[in-house]
Amino acid sequence: MTAAAAELTTPIPAADRAPARSRGGFSVGRTLKYAVLLAFLLVVLIPVYVLVVTSFKGPGDASPARAWNLPTTWTLDNWTAAWTALSPALWRTVQMVVPAAIISSFLGSMNGFVLSRWRFRGADLVFTLILFGMFIPYQAVMIPLLQLMLGMGVPSGVPSLILLHVIYGIPITTLIFRNYYQTIPNELIEASRVDGAGMLRTYASVVLPISVPSFVVVLIWQFTSAWNDFLFAVFFSSSQNGPVTLALNNLANGALLTNYGQSMAGALLASFPTLLVYVLLGKYFIGGLMSGSVKG
């Protein structure tokens, strides 16, 4: 693991373990600090408690007075109903995010390499112009985008969404890879050049092999943002061919009276994949957050 890789996967350094006043024992200040931290922890977890508890409640627990209580009878009915309602959309979402994440990662890697290590005149300007694409409100392109996609005959649903997530993912993936490639030693590239390797050879045999940590970060980032997207889903798909965010919104807001048990089981189902990634690969997830915000 290179130094650069280490930097990418431990974006938040450890606290200074300065052997300062470790008096041990009891101190008012420290106890207060833990109390405050714990209080915030509980507040942050309130919505989680509500989601989990409500998703297992049967219709007998419908009275508002019992809103915060545990279920009188635990039932899986909401979960089976939510699964029936959402499983086709979940499957479509998988078909959408996997190719979208992979393609936009490769594009970002190629751009990042060229813009940091195999530069041409005006590379910085090009990078800034690409980066601006990260900040535009998509509302400012949506109308002509609808017309363009219609004109190109891209089918609504999964194909449209793959294309859009790839295109509008380019700025962020380029940024992350460029920041990462700026940290690899120039000697590596130079040595390859001296050996007479061209750009593509250098990229394929020197740069790509050491890009794995960065690829993990970018793949996770793209996976999460495409999975959670709702805006493009609303404009470029329908309930018959749309992803899980759209299906969930229809489930929760479709009926006149919201069935909260079902909606909350659905919300948990829809969030499960991204939460799993967060739990298992948390440090890479944070790496993406950090490199997406602070320049190398």
Added chain:
Amino acid sequence: MPRNLRRWGPPLLLISPSLILVAVFVYGLLGVNAKTAMTDVHTAAQTTGRAPSSFVGLENFGDLLTSPDFQHSLRNLVLYTVVFLAGTMLFGFLWAWLLDRPVRFEGLFRSIYLFPMAVSFVASGVVWRWLLNSNQGESASGLNRLFQMVGLDFLQNNWWNSVNWGIAAIAIPAVWQLSGYVMALFLAGFRGIPHELREAARMDGASEWKLYRHVLFPQLSPVALSAVIIVGHMSLKAFDLIMSISKPANYQTKVPAIDMYVFKSSFDYASSAAVGVILLVVVAVLIVPYLVHLNRTEKHR
């Protein structure tokens, strides 16, 4: 010339797919959108070209900016941004400050504070819609019921159903989701400050407050700027949460991004595009100086 081509050709070729896509789908479409915003395409027949349309200049912008309806959206956007920014900066900084010194279970606290970031706004909207239920008294559920249970009845309110302040209630879930992110930024900032700096200040007999005031805060200001830019620009695009908690047709919680969607649904493409242009201008005013500033600081390194 051929030599130049051999030098510059390959890198340009490698990034040409992305360049073409960004040129067309970002800059090209921004241009077409601005053009659409200056036409009188307000009906379905005109969007398909069955009825004629003509160029009307800045008329749509004038109509929008003078309509009380859209002014309400803009006011909502400002209010939402203020609550969203103030909340995330406050909690983000506070948590980072609490976790900066060695704390047992730091990883646990950090992971829990940050986890909402991994959840979609639509999914969190489901639970927040329940929490922010406007019923009070006997029929109260959600947070209003919780307030009753802990004896804080006076805190009960009608949340997002308030016409003038409803949008601030929608900002609460946004704060819940993004505070952990701002915490992570500040934490990285705190720990990027060289240990020697703190020690030196302490040696000089600086009080804890002076240490923060003159040493740590100045070091943290670039991080704070990043956080403001990121959260602020997310706030301007607010859409998902409002769609899932209230309804797009709800007057009290509408913002420009929602208006844009509503106009589009009724085939009023010109007004829809004009709202997009207005949002773009607001973002550009914020972002372009920031990008220029980043470019400069990079050059200096």
